[in-house]
Amino acid sequence: MPMTLKVYEVNRTGTVRVLREETEVIPFERPEASQDFPACECPTCAEVA
Numbered sequence: 001m002p003m004t005l006k007v008y009e010v011n012r013t014g015t016v017r018v019l020r021e022e023t024e025v026i027p028f029e030r031p032e033a034s035q036d037f038p039a040c041e042c043p044t045c046a047e048v049a
Contacts, residue, residue, distance in 0.1 A: 002026050 007020040039045075 002024040003026075004022055005020075005025050006018070006022040008016055008018045010016050
């Protein structure tokens with residue numbers, strides 16, 4: 001399954017500058033489920049859940 005990748009930077013005034021145009025890349029392999037990010041435990045997200 002290809003992924004779309006675009007690299008850009010945003011300065012403190014909100015101006016966006018594209019460093020690399022959008023391109024499709026194919027990952028070498030699918031990461032294991034154990035490498036997924038854990039659920040956020042911050043106070044803001046805890047209120048929503």
